[in-house]
Amino acid sequence: MKKLNDLLVRIPEIQARAKQRTEREPLPGKPLPKNVVQLPLWPEPVRAVPNGFLRSALFGAIGKGKRRYMQGELVAAVDGVEIRYTGQRLDQGDLDVWESVLHAVRLQELGGQCRVTSYAFLKLMGKTDTGSNRATLQTRIERLRANALTVKQGRYSYIGGLIAGAAKDEDTQEWVIELDAKMRPLFAADQFTQIEWAVRHALNGQPLAQWLHGFYATHAKPFPMKVETLLSLSGSENTEPRSSRQKLRKALDALTDASATYGEGFGYDIRGDLVHVQKRASGPQRRHLAKLASKPRKPRG
Template identity: 75%
Template sequence: MNTAHALLSRVDEIRALAREREKRASLPGVPLPLNVTQLPLWPEPVRAVPNSFLRSALFGAIAKGRRRYINGEDLAAIDGITIRYKGERLDQGDLDVWESVLHVVRLQELGSQCRVTSYALLKLMGKTDTGKNRATLQARIERLVANALTVKQGRHSYIGSLIAFAAKDEKTQEWVIELDARLRPLFASDQFTQIEWAVRRALDGHQLAQWLHGFYASHAKPFPMRMETLLKLAGSEDSNPRSAQQTLRKALDAVAEASEARGEGFSYAIRGDLVHVKKRATGAQRRHLISKPRKPRG
């Protein structure tokens, strides 16, 4: 009886493993062993970003031109998040590249070497495969490698660079890119947000509008915020309060227009110096969000 019972248990175990393998095999990409570290498998129409990056000035809304080098400073961030950064300032274009790398890497083991061509990355970003765009892509990847940050988000922290390693075959334009597997806790179930890529793409070139879209996407019920606070969190470099606020209003208009066109409800009102936002998440977004108001810091 004991032998028979053990045999039946073994059969059940084998069947359970087979079901799990079948389930994983139905996912996009190459099925992975069950014991590897992997990013969450978000849907194709979205991109995933840690909330700490969306609620801070890490990927800021900065003007074109020469970038300021930050030598180990605490960046502006919502209360509960600490980001200390060293390297050239990062902007929304750098975030586009990092999101695209994550989108490819999510299908394989985190920490392994990911092979992807310049063409594939540019296509993911909606860019044409030209010499100029390849050069911009390389400059952004170099910037994502050549930085150091300390991120404290909830109970988790990460110390390292955004891309651990990158190399390129100049003839084939194939990149070998490696992300640190220790980034994984920043993608815990309640620590990241899925961004509607169609809306973000529609805002391409509008740095502040893209930042606002990501910031508000990471909140289920946005709370009123002062215009000055929003601009500080976005890393705005405009020292003129009046022009900065005019730019903020135009950026909010752009987010509302792009969101409405793609079924992602977004509206705002400015009362005094407070920005009030109402939003409705639809479509493929399945977000891990916060609803409690937090005080800004930095």
């Protein structure tokens, strides 16, 4: 409860810092002509991901080691989201790479060829340009290409892969990446969330904390959730109740600290089997809440 109270006291300071950061970071460019399919434009300090991917175990909170292969399996997800996946299990490191691909592609036509060097990719992820990191980058791009998924999110469905195609010039280390333009509806105005990259990057090496950051970023006003439900949605492979509960608390503590460092309000309290979270909604989320509040409520029968 103390963490929640501390957060409430700091909300004015957090809001002021967030506003200053937003004002310093204009959008990166102008939209392309209307007849060109393009991802939404978002500022440099954030990364955008479809809500269904963040509210599911598609990019799981799993550790290093051998990946299980999934064949058309239903991925754990919140109500309203359905994902069937074929391929090696994906983790939070794979999500870092996919977010970086989206971040580069957003400035040009979706479905076209996006050219970016290994150095630029690694820089986007806050990593140094080393042989080891280049090899890991290639492994993750191969994994993102060698999969298939069916996503039902809201009124839209998408059947395809996370990356439509990829090629690399071994001499210049330039990648040519293509995404499927048909995934654009997954980025409709109310279907994706902007993730604060600084917070996510600060949680590097803590997959459960990173997953929780993405999950709660999609909620303007989080509702209490059971510990076991959160762990299931995260794709956690820890089956020992006491140990998994301790790891969840540790991950929430890390998320609270990282959020405070970068002016993104977050606090939590675990009461019994329920996790209660208090956070500062983003600008779009606050507008969404205001819109809901302004709608007349239907009388209950």
